[in-house]
Amino acid sequence: MILLITVSKAQKKLAENIRERRLRLGLTQEGLADRSGVALPTLRKFEQKGMISLESFLKLLLIVGGLEEIVEAIKPLKPAFSSIDEVLKEDEHPIRKRGRRK
Numbered sequence: 001m002i003l004l005i006t007v008s009k010a011q012k013k014l015a016e017n018i019r020e021r022r023l024r025l026g027l028t029q030e031g032l033a034d035r036s037g038v039a040l041p042t043l044r045k046f047e048q049k050g051m052i053s054l055e056s057f058l059k060l061l062l063i064v065g066g067l068e069e070i071v072e073a074i075k076p077l078k079p080a081f082s083s084i085d086e087v088l089k090e091d092e093h094p095i096r097k098r099g100r101r102k
Helices: 005-022 029-036 039-050 054-064 067-073 084-092
Strands: none
Touching: 005 039, 005 054, 029 039, 029 054, 039 054, 054 067
């Protein structure tokens, strides 16, 4: 699989998107920090460098919108079947709740 975006570019793009949503809502950094419960220095660092904890990121999304979309976007993909036999076999095997041990 070829990656078209690096992790650092994704972090910066997420920060840009949050900043744009914040501005569209007419919120200052201070206002968003107060409403979300994320410390102002954490928000500033995020908007500048794209670095933030998952919990703080989700708190920001809760205020500026997009939390539901993120949760929906990372749902596991359903398998694509190429034959009816594969569909029938899928019903026979329960879905594992844990990974395999190495």
